[in-house]
Amino acid sequence: MNRRQFVSVTAAALVPGPMSSQHVDPALIDYFEQQLEGHYRADMYLGPHDLIGTVSAQYQLIDKLIRSAKGEVRRGLLRAGAAYAALVGWLYQDAGDLGAAAFWRGVTQEIAVRSRDAHLIGYSLVNQAHVRTDLSDGYGVIDLCEAALDLSDGLLPKIRVMALQQQAHGASLTGDRAAVDQLIDTAGSLLPRVDDDLPWGNACRRTPAYLEVQRATCYGRLGLGREADALWAQVLDVVPTTARRDRGVYLARHATSAATAQEPDHAVEIAREAVAIAIETRSARMMRELRTLERAMRPWHDAPVGRDLTEILAPVGKGS
Known part of the structure; x- marks a missing residue:
């Protein structure tokens, strides 16, 4: 910079x-x-x-x-x-x-x-863990989330849910599927208790299928293509079309999961909608997911389906 x-x-x-x-x-x-x-x-x-x-x-x-x-x-x-x-x-x-x-x-x-405010301090630590997730620093994510959870026994359920699901992302970066499931399941048990009226940190209430989004993302990161593909299909059924940026990110991740599950035609079909949203929103997060999809589709690079993907990705500069 x-x-x-x-x-x-x-x-x-x-x-x-x-x-x-x-x-x-x-x-x-x-x-x-x-x-x-x-x-x-x-x-x-x-x-x-x-x-x-x-x-x-x-x-x-x-x-x-x-x-x-x-x-x-x-x-x-x-x-x-x-x-x-x-x-x-x-x-x-x-x-x-x-x-x-x-x-x-x-x-x-x-x-x-x-x-x-202990709740806000916990929230700030989870926010920092989110950046560490994007830096692929799994142990850094886990450290920050554990620090947030250690702040107070009276920490709001919302902050605990946020810390647990973010820690699951850290676990996925370290290859620990059992921890991913345990952390997200624990967060799920707390979700019905989220009832505060604070105006911040409400993605867990505002986002349809919030925890299954996290699980599917973690599964994709772990290379569990079929499990992630099935979860993304369920998630996208309930995500409104008005939530353009989130829907685009989920579609790109879904396409990558389909490719990992050895279903390249399905991946390309999903990618079409994701690219349209990427052009509209200019979300770098979505562009990063499309680069991940391109890497997952390399085995079919010279096949007709691979050439189709190159053409689809060209408007966002991700074609090869």
Whole structure:
């Protein structure tokens, strides 16, 4: 990352102070929390590029208000700020900039610690583990998730579910299928107890078949093509077409699982829809999944089905 890119990434988080003091109305906490839910929905429909500027600018405003706020208003704004920083980190991660994502995950943890909220601190650790997953650092993922789970016996079920499913991704990176199933099954037993009204970290409630998505992803990473293929077929039956970015990622993973299961024609059929969504959303995560599909299809590179895939992938620059 060059200096100009670094400044662009950090501009909203590293604003020098102090700033001029101002009155901070407690109602602003609800305002930012309500806006957050709208940003989560927009992310599902739009992908990262159109939202990074908007969400980081709102984080900058929250940071400005924190510097004037006192008492519980300050604590409430710190909690909101941590959630916004986490979303900025996720948007950079989905855009494929892991350096920027790691920076904003660090900002999330700093603000969470300042809020003294154990649930948010756990959430920030899981967010950092998510970046480690994208870096294929299985043991790093496990370390961070275990640290989150060790924070408090009273940790919200939602945070435990998030940590357990992310730890399953770490286990899949280390080749431990038994741990994958045990961790996801434990998370499943906790899922009915998720009943908090916090505005952040609600993917486990908002995403259809949330834990089966994680299991299918882990199975695909473990090379269990037939098991993953069957799970993705079930998941995609319940994912709405409006959740474009998520659906595209799942389709690409499904196609890879089909290829691993020695069903190349099925893989190419699934890839057609995934590529259409990739062009629309420009999600780097989806592009990465399509590269994985291309590698899985190498045994058929010179066959007609392989040439079909090359043609399908050409508009997103992944053809060979």
